Amino acid sequence: MADILHRVGIKSSLDEVYKALTTREGLAAWWTHDTQGESKVGGGLKFRFSADGSEIGGFDMKILELQPAKRVLWQVVDGPVDWIDTKISFQLKQESEYSIVLFKHQDWKEPVEFMHHCSTKWATFLMSLKSLLESGEGAPNPNDIKIGNWH
């Protein structure tokens, strides 16, 4: 098993960060415009991505945990085969004027090349989350930062 890890510090309140991770509007403003579903424990969220005007796939998540201002945990129930049954967590804490986000996308079966790509891509999306909360503007798909030939 292998995990993708990240950490960003955001000059914003824990409540605001939590809201951006747990509302359709928040998620659509930093990860992907095409976010559907409801963020409640046991419920599901569907994230779809497009490039050059065409849908290129996405992820369906089941919400396993929601601890306000503290922790979010999703399980991937549909999407690319390498993602199925992996889990994604966001752990929040305060340090001086920063809300710290500890991110983990865990339980990849193998450290495949796609995992390398997703690790870099997650970093750019977490910077999009940071930018959304600090400046009011994120870079969600389809306006996301391109990191190579896999978008």
Add this chain to the structure above:
Amino acid sequence: MADILHRVGIKSSLDEVYKALTTREGLAAWWTHDTQGESKVGGGLKFRFSADGSEIGGFDMKILELQPAKRVLWQVVDGPVDWIDTKISFQLKQESEYSIVLFKHQDWKEPVEFMHHCSTKWATFLMSLKSLLESGEGAPNPNDIKIGNWH
């Protein structure tokens, strides 16, 4: 043991990417201005970082492998305790008009919080490498992208 993985695709030749990873001038233009030493197998490179005008630490690397246009492997011989004896590799290959960089910072003893930070920070530095080669301008320290309270 735990590894940081990344993948970027750069619209540049393998030779240019290799040069940016193996010359003092190249490394200084995307990772840190304060790069000293010589990139030859068995030799060493010293990378130092600063913030707000003061040095905040750095890394000493021993060069273990240099395969032109293919692979670079360093071992960390001095720096933060979590980094000592970890290895850093850059694997290069061509895909259509992109030079693909598969990055690995391997053999962390524990997935400590600092590893989360370094993973995100490596992503921003690899995007700096991409930017340097595609547009002529990187974002090396001290002009690097700040990702939180740990810089």
